[in-house]
Ligand code: SF4
């Protein structure tokens with residue numbers, strides 16, 4: 001007899017040690033998320049995966065599944081709340097989808113569609129951020145970073161390099177690169193690193209390749225993110 | 241018989257003693273994407289001495305793309321213009337081919353881009369002729385404003401209006417098939433394209449192409465007929481004599497996508513030919529004038545006074561020796577017979593030339609759809625990176641120049657764009673002056689004068705939203721002003737075409 005719990009009325013089996021997110025992903029139930037990637041230790045920072053257990057808000061990616069718990073996921077309130085979070089993410093950075101090479105294969109854009117965000121609501125901050133194109137193979141556009149720390153975790157835990165870091169707090173928080181000049185070219189980063197393939201948005205990208213995939217064949221052109229899943233899951237294949 | 245009054249472009253807009261002149265300003269009330277304003281300066285005898293068409297151009301763009309990765313350019317520059325984004329996409333695409341060291345694309349890549357380009361040209365020309373200009377031409381410049389628009393056209397000539405809509409739609413479908421979307425798609429990438437056509441896409445376009453060619457023939461015949469019906473008036477209206485510049489094939493055939501620069505002098509003699517467009521800055525200079533945001537390009541060896549020229553359909557059809565599609569070539573021969581010795585200089589002949597090109601594009605699309613290369617798989621080449629890339633294309637409104645430099649990291653460090661409307665800047669001013677001078681009664685601004693100025697500007701199909709509004713919807717203010725600033729007359733036309741003083 002396996003353990004199980006409920007998400008929006010659907011019975012979901014789980015094994016000991018699994019989070020609500022793990023169990024949902026295994027069962028093919030989509031809980032919107034940005035800072036989560038099953039390959040890395042959960043971080044619980046974007047709060048997009050917030051669900052309700054007995055009326056209490058928890059992050060699905062960090063909360064262990066429990067026998068018989070009742071989880072609310074796609075309720076009107078939660079979707080509205082997620083939309084608000086997403087709108088804030090859009091105004092904090094410079095996310096101009098029509099010109100962005102990641103458009104159509106961007107997790108932020110795809111989650112926003114999933115949550116029914118069709119237009120911006122708030123005044124954009126238009127922060128002044130730079131581009132680091134110093135590396136021969138990889139470019140970093142800080143304008144699009146959502147501070148999910150996936151590259152930080154991938155570089156530290158998987159590549160054993162700790163090339164990336166987040167510095168500063170609150171609105172000052174930003175991604176930094178560990179090298180004498182602060183430039184990617186002077187760091188230990190290599191384009192074959194795991195950290196090069198985990199960014200859910202268009203912040204870490206291979207150089208010279210933008211728009212190679214025609215509209216209609218991009219990751220989220222055919223099916224929504226709730227069926228396709230994360231960008232990172234497909235990244236390795238795409239790089240072949 | 242109309243008096244022969246050849247006006248040269250050199251007589252232009254700089255009056256000898258501007259401080260002594262009274263001013264008439266024509267200014268649109270609403271500003272959507274850019275706006276135009278016409279100032280007319282009068283001398284003491286109340287003659288129109290000077291015309292200045294002020295256009296706000298989005299020059300900030302060259303700054304905006306600085307520091308961006310070069311491979312983003314074809315997509316970013318589409319946002320320069322809501323009217324011909326595909327032309328910017330392809331000009332930037334040609335420039336970045338050079339940045340990655342590719343001189344010649346694969347046959348598939350070049351043909352896919354050409355298909356896209358002909359689709360864009362067809363839809364833009366159809367929009368301009370049927371929606372914006374044919375009401376003026378069919379009903380007369382001074383006809384009821386309420387009738388002189390696309391709605392009036394639909395009521396009076398429903399078949400024609402429908403053809404216009406469907407021609408445009410076909411061009412947009414060509415763009416959609418090649419770019420993935422009707423607007424702001426993707427296609428050109430460094431050294432090639434990101435997709436070819438599959439056979440179902442080809443078949444989809446092929447099923448309509450014969451109809452499109454037939455309608456294109458009809459449109460050309462209509463444009464020809466409208467011009468010939470009032471030949472002498474049309475030949476003189478807003479007429480100026482200028483040099484003409486366009487790309488041309490090496491054998492002198494009409495070329496819209498790629499070729500050498502050719503300039504024919506106003507007297508019909510050949511001034512430049514087969515010039516590698518990457519040397520454009522050795523031949524073309526841009527003059528800045530304090531009263532205009534838009535620069536004034538001129539041929540460097542002639543200087544700013546004598547070196548201005550026209551671009552666009554009129555220049556291209558005049559410049560080429562032949563057209564490599566039979567129906568358009570027949571149209572060209574008839575067009576050029578208007579003036580066998582020199583160039584056809586009539587400003588209103590732009591419309592006729594535009595329809596020769598529309599038909600040519602339809603014929604070209606037909607040829608391409610029969611070409612197996614369009615379905616090929618060889619999409620992209622690469623080479624040695626370079627610091628500078630220059631892409632030039634014949635956009636619907638004329639020669640379009642994109643010039644970029646990148647740094648060692650591949651980020652844009654400098655950009656220079658010369659858009660089609662800018663080349664025609666001086667010519668448009670002079671055409672406006674000619675029309676205004678003909679019609680000004682020395683007293684007040686008349687509705688007829690306002691209408692005719694609009695028609696003259698529109699012949700050039702300038703890329704400013706106020707001029708591309710349906711006629712009668714172009715909101716304008718005309719002011720008659722004395723040197724001391726006192727306004728002695730004002731005529732206002734709102735978006736509904738209502739006139740107020
Ligand atoms: S660069 Fe990408 S992966 Fe790294 S923190 Fe920013 S958004 Fe996350």
Ligand code: FES
Pocket residue numbers: 032033034035036043044045046047048049050059060061062
């Ligand atoms: S995915 Fe759970 S907090 Fe970001």
